[in-house]
Amino acid sequence: xxxxxxxxxxxxSANRLLRKTLEEECKNRGYEFYMPDKSLCGDNAAMVGSQxxxxxxxxxxxxxxxxxxxxxxxE
Numbered sequence: 001x002x003x004x005x006x007x008x009x010x011x012x013s014a015n016r017l018l019r020k021t022l023e024e025e026c027k028n029r030g031y032e033f034y035m036p037d038k039s040l041c042g043d044n045a046a047m048v049g050s051q052x053x054x055x056x057x058x059x060x061x062x063x064x065x066x067x068x069x070x071x072x073x074x075e
Contacts, residue, residue: 014042
């Protein structure tokens, strides 16, 4: 494939062991490695959970038939 670049992001990228291991492996293999500063790797679960709580209190709920579609257009 010829890919020589790795990027990690999101909550999991705050994991110290993962960051260190990926950094070392990329260095050993001659890959470029990019990761955001740890302060930018927070997980949004608390924010999503808080909003869900207030939506529930407001009566804004969905039926059990609601499903997520990862390939659905955002337009």
